[in-house]
Every structure is written in C-alpha cells, then in structure tokens.
Amino acid sequence: MSAEDKLTRESVLAALEDVKVPGTKVSVLKVDLIGEVRIDGDEVAVQIVRTTEKEETINAVGDLVAEAIGVLPGVASLTIEVDDRSEPQEAPAGPHGQSSDPFAAREKLPGVARVIAVASAKGGVGKSSVAVNLALALRDSGHRVGILDADIYGPSVPIMLGADQQPEISDTDRKITPIDAHGLQMISMGLLIPESQPVVWRGPMVFSAVRQFLKDVQWSDLDYLVVDLPPGTGDAQLTLVQQVPLAGVVMVTTPQEVALTDVRRGVMMFRSVDVRVLGIVENMSYFICPDNGKSYDIFGRGGGARVAEQFSLPLLAEIPIDPAIRESGDAGRPIVLQGSGPVYDSFLELAHRVDELAVQNQPE
Numbered sequence: 001m002s003a004e005d006k007l008t009r010e011s012v013l014a015a016l017e018d019v020k021v022p023g024t025k026v027s028v029l030k031v032d033l034i035g036e037v038r039i040d041g042d043e044v045a046v047q048i049v050r051t052t053e054k055e056e057t058i059n060a061v062g063d064l065v066a067e068a069i070g071v072l073p074g075v076a077s078l079t080i081e082v083d084d085r086s087e088p089q090e091a092p093a094g095p096h097g098q099s100s101d102p103f104a105a106r107e108k109l110p111g112v113a114r115v116i117a118v119a120s121a122k123g124g125v126g127k128s129s130v131a132v133n134l135a136l137a138l139r140d141s142g143h144r145v146g147i148l149d150a151d152i153y154g155p156s157v158p159i160m161l162g163a164d165q166q167p168e169i170s171d172t173d174r175k176i177t178p179i180d181a182h183g184l185q186m187i188s189m190g191l192l193i194p195e196s197q198p199v200v201w202r203g204p205m206v207f208s209a210v211r212q213f214l215k216d217v218q219w220s221d222l223d224y225l226v227v228d229l230p231p232g233t234g235d236a237q238l239t240l241v242q243q244v245p246l247a248g249v250v251m252v253t254t255p256q257e258v259a260l261t262d263v264r265r266g267v268m269m270f271r272s273v274d275v276r277v278l279g280i281v282e283n284m285s286y287f288i289c290p291d292n293g294k295s296y297d298i299f300g301r302g303g304g305a306r307v308a309e310q311f312s313l314p315l316l317a318e319i320p321i322d323p324a325i326r327e328s329g330d331a332g333r334p335i336v337l338q339g340s341g342p343v344y345d346s347f348l349e350l351a352h353r354v355d356e357l358a359v360q361n362q363p364e
C-alpha cells in the first residue's frame with residue numbers, strides 16, 4: 001500500500017467535514033450529527049447520532065457519509081450505525097463490525113418466545129412460499145405465530161397472505177401493531193421503509209432501521225416468529241440474524257446442483273456466526289402428474305438430501321412442484337389454508353420437525 005493510500009482518522013474527518021446536513025450548507029460535524037468514528041486497519045465505522053425522529057433524514061445523512069467515505073483510498077469496508085442517544089445500547093456487530101462479541105447486539109424480542117429465520121442462497125426458490133406456509137402450519141399445530149417479512153428487496157408476504165394494508169403506528173410511542181392475516185401477526189419491512197430509499201445504500205442504513213423497527217413491533221405472546229429473510233447469504237442477512245437470538249434457520253433450496261453450491265456457502269456463513277441451521281427444505285422437489293399420478297423429478301430430486309448429509313443436517317421436507325402453491329399464493333390464500341392434501345401434509349410435517357428442533361435449541 002502506498003503512503004497516499006493510507007487511511008487515517010484525519011482523512012476520514014476531512015471527508016466528513018465536506019458532508020453537509022441535507023438542504024443546508026452546514027457540515028454534519030458542526031452540529032454533532034456524527035458520533036464515534038472508528039478506524040481499524042482498512043475498516044471504517046461511523047456513528048450517526050439520531051437527532052430527529054425522521055428516518056428519511058437519518059437515511060439521507062447515511063447516504064452522504066457513505067458516498068464521501070466510500071471514495072477515500074484505502075477503505076475496504078464501511079459500517080454506518082445509528083446512535084440512539086435516547087436508548088443507549090451496544091453497537092450492533094455487523095459483518096465488519098468492531099465489537100469483539102458478535103452476540104452483544106442480540107436482544108430478545110419482546111412478546112416472542114422463538115424466532116425461526118427462513119433463508120435461501122438465491123431468490124426464486126420459494127423461500128417466501130415456504131415461510132408463509134410454515135407459519136400457517138405452525139399455527140395449525142396450535143401455536144401462536146407471527147411472520148416478519150424482512151425481504152425488503154422483494155416483499156411478497158403481504159401479497160401471499162392477502163394483507164397489504166399499513167400497520168398502525170402509535171403517535172405517542174411509535175409502537176407498531178402487526179396486521180392480522182389468517183390468524184398470523186404479520187409485519188412487512190418493505191411496507192415500513194420509505195420508497196425514496198436508494199437501493200444501493202439500503203444495506204447498512206436499512207438494517208439499522210430494521211433494528212429500530214424490530215424493537216418497536218408489539219408482537220403479542222408469540223410462540224413462534226417466522227422471519228422471511230432477504231435472499232442470499234451476504235452482509236444484509238448476517239446483520240439481520242445478528243439482531244436477535246434465533247432458535248434456528250431453515251434453508252430452502254431447489255434440487256439443482258447449482259443451487260446447492262450456494263446453499264453450502266450459506267450454511268457455512270450461518271455457522272460462522274454461531275447461528276444454527278435447523279435443516280434443509282428442498283422445494284420444487286418433484287412433480288406429481290395430475291393425469292396419471294406419477295411422480296416426475298423435474299429438477300433432479302435428491303440434491304437437498306445430499307447437501308443435508310454433507311453438513312449432517314436433517315432434510316426437513318421435500319415440497320413438490322404444485323401449480324396450486326403458486327395460484328394460492330397469488331390469490332392471498334396460501335395452500336396450507338386448504339387444510340388437507342399432500343402439500344398440506346408436507347408443511348405440517350415440516351412444522352413438527354421445526355418445532356421439535358427449535359425447542360431443543362432455545363437460546364438463553
């Protein structure tokens with residue numbers, strides 16, 4: 001690294017000096033909008049002090065800071081944190097976070113006994129379909145269940161559950177009341193985040209906003225909260241799973257080998273932050289032809305079983321390809337609401353397995 005590539009506190013502060021409070025010519029440093037600035041080798045962490053309730057303003061400042069610091073030579077990663085002075089707490093340990101204890105930020109969610117995250121290495125494998133049907137199957141097994149759509153890049157849970165109204169946010173304490181959807185308590189992050197948020201900076205800023213939302217949602221006496229994570233196994237997913245103690249992650253995949261390589265990466269990533277993967281769900285496993293009742297392995301069934309074996313994980317379910325899964329999802333009435341049939345049975349079995357494993361793995 002050459003001398004001019006060296007990252008110093010001075011170069012970071014000089015860059016921040018040029019960042020102005022949105023709509024003004026005043027530097028963010030002048031009005032104490034910036035809290036702690038930490039530099040560790042080539043990693044920078046900047047705290048934005050919450051001086052306003054307005055999430056848009058905080059987000060806008062975050063964008064400007066990210067722009068200014070992102071172009072500095074020698075910066076490998078930038079973590080932006082929002083410092084809520086009103087409620088002092090440990091800084092979240094993001095994937096590039098500086099906290100030596102990655103679990104310091106894991107705070108139990110009020111009103112929730114157990115959190116199950118549904119993850120996938122890629123989009124389009126049926127993660128949301130599995131999340132909503134698993135949630136409904138857990139409810140059918142007698143539990144009180146909530147569902148959190150954390151997939152801000154493609155929020156589909158509200159559509160699948162036929163409930164896209166905004167949740168109520170109390171004027172006095174900002175508490176958010178989940179929507180009722182087929183007996184589930186439901187919140188979609190996508191509905192709470194302003195659309196003006198530029199997608200490219202969504203990562204760090206949005207997930208600090210998510211942390212705020214998570215604390216503000218008033219779940220009522222849930223046995224299970226099922227979280228539909230964003231697809232992929234990168235920083236955003238890590239940040240999210242580091243917000244709360246999880247009973248475990250359910251990994252959804254399709255049987256093809258290409259999907260499985262990504263699943264392996266995902267399993268290793270969750271393990272690296274001590275999040276337990278409960279098992280694998282192979283979706284779109286096989287197709288039962290309605291004309292002759294024969295089973296066809298369209299994508300080559302069995303990939304899920306192979307990856308499960310490789311990591312000594314249980315294969316929790318094999319869900320068939322069934323046009324009714326798509327149609328019912330599009331219509332806002334997921335297939336489990338039918339209350340019978342082979343797909344219903346496989347989701348009910350999945351719920352039982354998840355329940356058994358989650359109880360064994362209850363975090364302190």
Ligand SMILES: Nc1ncnc2c1ncn2[C@@H]1O[C@H](COP(=O)(O)OP(=O)(O)O)[C@@H](O)[C@H]1O
Pocket residue numbers: 120122123124125126127128129130156231283284319320321322323324325326327329330
């Ligand atoms: N087992 C299945 N059989 C038929 N269609 C499915 C199945 N699983 C998911 N789908 C459909 O595939 C599409 C993608 O599923 P979705 O759950 O939205 O995936 P993801 O959340 O992983 O992006 C949706 O149209 C959904 O209805």
Ligand SMILES: [Mg+2]
Pocket residue numbers: 127128129151154156
């Ligand atoms: Mg989805």
